[in-house]
Amino acid sequence: MKLNRRTFLATAMASRMAVPFSRLLAADSVPPRKIQYIDIHTHLGAFYHGRELTAELLVRFMDQHQVERACVLPLVSPESAPIPQPVSTALKAYHDFPDRIIPFCVVDPRAVTAPGQRTGHVAGVKGLIEILKRYQDAGCKGLGEHKTGLHFDAPQQMYLYEACDTVGFPILFHLDDIRNPDTPGLPRLENVLKTFPELPLIGHAAGFWASISGDATFEDFGRYPNVPTPVAPGGALDRLMEKYPNLYGDLSEPGGEKAIARDLKFGREFIIRHADQLLFGTDVLMPEQQIPQFTLLDSLKLPEEVQYKIYRGNAIKLLRLDGM
Numbered sequence: 547m548k549l550n551r552r553t554f555l556a557t558a559m560a561s562r563m564a565v566p567f568s569r570l571l572a573a574d575s576v577p578p579r580k581i582q583y584i585d586i587h588t589h590l591g592a593f594y595h596g597r598e599l600t601a602e603l604l605v606r607f608m609d610q611h612q613v614e615r616a617c618v619l620p621l622v623s624p625e626s627a628p629i630p631q632p633v634s635t636a637l638k639a640y641h642d643f644p645d646r647i648i649p650f651c652v653v654d655p656r657a658v659t660a661p662g663q664r665t666g667h668v669a670g671v672k673g674l675i676e677i678l679k680r681y682q683d684a685g686c687k688g689l690g691e692h693k694t695g696l697h698f699d700a701p702q703q704m705y706l707y708e709a710c711d712t713v714g715f716p717i718l719f720h721l722d723d724i725r726n727p728d729t730p731g732l733p734r735l736e737n738v739l740k741t742f743p744e745l746p747l748i749g750h751a752a753g754f755w756a757s758i759s760g761d762a763t764f765e766d767f768g769r770y771p772n773v774p775t776p777v778a779p780g781g782a783l784d785r786l787m788e789k790y791p792n793l794y795g796d797l798s799e800p801g802g803e804k805a806i807a808r809d810l811k812f813g814r815e816f817i818i819r820h821a822d823q824l825l826f827g828t829d830v831l832m833p834e835q836q837i838p839q840f841t842l843l844d845s846l847k848l849p850e851e852v853q854y855k856i857y858r859g860n861a862i863k864l865l866r867l868d869g870m
């Protein structure tokens with residue numbers, strides 16, 4: 547484990563506040579992994595009252611689990627979190643831990659005024675591009691977590707996708723029955739994939755991952771499957787990932803975990819089949835959160851080149867992390 551001075555001081559401070567000393571010793575004695583993780587999905591703030599995850603605590607969590615870098619995803623849409631998690635928090639964490647934190651940005655596309663309407667604060671795609679470029683100059687590497695109450699391919703969403711395509715930001719999106727909703731088969735997602743073939747779209751959450759199975763219903767988009775539940779052939783994810791190389795899957799949160807755990811044989815083959823399009827993530831958002839992905843993915847005994855791709859290689863390519 548590499549600790550620079552700033553990381554060391556911050557983690558020492560955080561650990562004194564929140565982590566028992568015995569746990570620190572245990573974490574430090576874990577043998578180093580050959581392939582360290584890049585976590586595509588984390589959040590800073592108090593998603594649950596009284597359970598705030600600070601940048602210091604996140605870095606401590608990363609040290610414990612051998613996560614070399616983590617993407618911090620803001621949440622600003624009213625549907626996305628009880629209390630907004632602003633972009634400024636992600637940028638501040640990046641400023642404090644530049645070699646550990648990768649900041650993302652978000653803009654709610656409802657800020658945009660459509661062409662022909664009286665202009666509000668953000669005029670069309672051009673107005674969005676200006677905002678995104680400012681975030682890019684500040685260090686942001688992508689847009690997410692994109693999690694709005696609009697249909698996945700609603701007109702204002704399309705303006706945002708076009709702006710991200712222009713700026714060169716991959717989008718990490720949430721998709722369920724009420725946030726960026728789509729229907730079984732994912733026709734709205736396919737419309738966006740087709741319209742922006744160069745725009746990387748990283749899918750996440752219950753509706754996206756329910757679509758691993760050919761029998762997914764709209765109700766399944768709003769809940770997690772029992773483990774085990776066999777995957778039915780003909781799932782939208784296999785079809786779309788095969789057809790659109792710009793579609794990626796984020797393995798974080800119960801959606802990603804249960805999609806694999808519900809049918810381990812199918813799940814293992816799915817990961818190997820789409821090894822260039824899957825990304826490790828935790829969705830850690832509070833202290834002491836249990837992350838089953840660590841043991842689940844290890845238990846699959848994936849080929850080493852597949853592990854490299856999903857644990858870090860795909861993220862390095864997608865986010866253009868120079869020098870890694």
Ligand SMILES: [Zn+2]
Binds near residue numbers: 587619691829
């Ligand atoms: Zn999340």
